[in-house]
Amino acid sequence: MTETAIEAAALGKRFGRRRKRALDGCAFQLPAGRICAVVGPNGAGKSTLLSLAAGLLHPSDGTITVLGQAPAAAREQVAYVAQDKPLHPQLTVADTLRFGRELNQRRWDDRVAERIVAEGDLDPDAKIRTLSGGQRTRVALALALGKRPELLLLDEPMADLDPLARHQLMATLMADAAERGTTVVMSSHVVAELEGACDHLLLLGAGRVRLAGPLDDLLAAHRLVTGRADAGLDPHTVVESRTTGRQLTALVRPEGPLDDTWQSTVPTLEELVLAHLRAPEAPALRLDSVPEAAV
Ligand SMILES: Nc1ncnc2c1ncn2[C@@H]1O[C@H](COP(=O)(O)OP(=O)(O)OP(=O)(O)O)[C@@H](O)[C@H]1O
Numbered sequence: 001m002t003e004t005a006i007e008a009a010a011l012g013k014r015f016g017r018r019r020k021r022a023l024d025g026c027a028f029q030l031p032a033g034r035i036c037a038v039v040g041p042n043g044a045g046k047s048t049l050l051s052l053a054a055g056l057l058h059p060s061d062g063t064i065t066v067l068g069q070a071p072a073a074a075r076e077q078v079a080y081v082a083q084d085k086p087l088h089p090q091l092t093v094a095d096t097l098r099f100g101r102e103l104n105q106r107r108w109d110d111r112v113a114e115r116i117v118a119e120g121d122l123d124p125d126a127k128i129r130t131l132s133g134g135q136r137t138r139v140a141l142a143l144a145l146g147k148r149p150e151l152l153l154l155d156e157p158m159a160d161l162d163p164l165a166r167h168q169l170m171a172t173l174m175a176d177a178a179e180r181g182t183t184v185v186m187s188s189h190v191v192a193e194l195e196g197a198c199d200h201l202l203l204l205g206a207g208r209v210r211l212a213g214p215l216d217d218l219l220a221a222h223r224l225v226t227g228r229a230d231a232g233l234d235p236h237t238v239v240e241s242r243t244t245g246r247q248l249t250a251l252v253r254p255e256g257p258l259d260d261t262w263q264s265t266v267p268t269l270e271e272l273v274l275a276h277l278r279a280p281e282a283p284a285l286r287l288d289s290v291p292e293a294a295v
Pocket residue numbers: 015016020021022040041042043044045046047048049
């Protein structure tokens with residue numbers, strides 16, 4: 001197994017005649033075996049990045065390598081569940097899994113695929129077109145996990161699942177990934193569902209990398225501080241600040257010890273992400289292991 005699951009350098013993607021940039025100068029490195037959350041506002045470039053990693057799109061600039069190879073060459077070891085989860089509507093659930101087995105004969109694992117379908121109480125003879133959005137998601141995840149991938153790319157996988165199914169599928173997914181050392185890259189807008197599940201973070205904004213690195217390191221590099229509105233925060237980097245009356249609350253990157261006048265806590269993932277979404281101009285921070293540590 002390669003040590004780096006995905007590596008991007010100066011990665012850019014432009015679409016259409018006006019060559020609108022969906023991704024621009026993205027650089028990051030994701031070590032193998034991580035569970036990586038990809039977050040960012042609508043249109044940030046998350047789906048574009050996942051499609052590039054899956055080899056379904058080609059970069060306009062720069063490079064992306066997957067498991068040490070060009071994405072198209074790594075397809076056998078990669079499973080990708082796209083946002084719209086394309087499945088054949090006329091096939092039954094059982095036929096869909098059979099199709100998965102035939103396409104992935106060397107890797108396919110019936111047990112895991114059938115378990116995921118059975119946990120959702122799905123009738124194996126039901127046609128895909130008769131399933132609800134959440135039930136189709138379950139079949140798409142069964143196909144993806146049945147393939148026994150080294151890298152699993154999931155684009156907002158839980159969006160149409162009910163809370164119970166979301167909780168149960170997330171647990172199955174995480175247990176399976178932990179047991180097999182699978183790298184999972186998962187985009188989501190529901191930050192609460194990522195907390196506790198992910199150990200690596202990639203935050204995109206306007207097609208650029210805003211935060212990248214191990215989640216614990218990124219959290220530890222920030223403090224949520226509260227204090228008097230007239231107290232200064234120099235020399236610390238202020239990501240975002242808000243004043244209510246005489247009180248100031250800010251997310252900062254401390255440059256040395258914080259003054260005693262500030263009450264400070266390590267932010268949660270949600271606080272970290274929300275502050276960066278509210279402050280799109282805040283300086284980016286990369287704590288992954290590529291040589292240039294900050295961009
Ligand atoms: N096929 C395409 N043709 C033209 N523009 C595209 C295409 N795909 C994406 N884009 C543009 O690229 C940008 C990034 O889109 P992308 O779907 O990657 O964002 P996202 O972060 O996944 O958004 P969301 O959270 O809404 O799913 C957007 O401005 C979008 O309009």
